[in-house]
Amino acid sequence: MCFVFVCGEDETVLSxxxxxxxxxxxxxxxxxxxxxxxWTFCFLPxxxxxxxxxxxxxxxxxxxxx
Numbered sequence: 791m792c793f794v795f796v797c798g799e800d801e802t803v804l805s806x807x808x809x810x811x812x813x814x815x816x817x818x819x820x821x822x823x824x825x826x827x828x829w830t831f832c833f834l835p836x837x838x839x840x841x842x843x844x845x846x847x848x849x850x851x852x853x854x855x856x
Contacts, residue, residue: 796831796832797829797830797831798829798830799827799828799829799830800827800828800830801825801826801827801828802825802826802828803823803824803825804824804825804826804840805823805824806821806822806823806824807821807822808820808821808822809821809822809844813846813848813849813851813853814853815846815849815851816846816848816849817848818846818847818848818849819846819847819848820844820845820846820847820853821844821845821846821847822842822843822844823842823843823844823845824840824841824842825840825841825842825843826838826839826840826841827839827841
């Protein structure tokens with residue numbers, strides 16, 4: 791029996807830039823990344839969205855803006 795995954799999600803980093811502020815966990819520099827996520831079904835793109843994600847450069851934690 792062969793089971794094939796036909797759905798998938800790809801993330802591509804479009805750009806990176808330093809963000810203001812410091813990491814609340816370690817005090818490191820914060821980096822903003824623009825990430826494009828794309829969902830595919832049978833290699834056909836169904837949905838894509840560009841998001842901005844924030845990461846600490848020292849402890850590599852994902853930071854959430856509130």
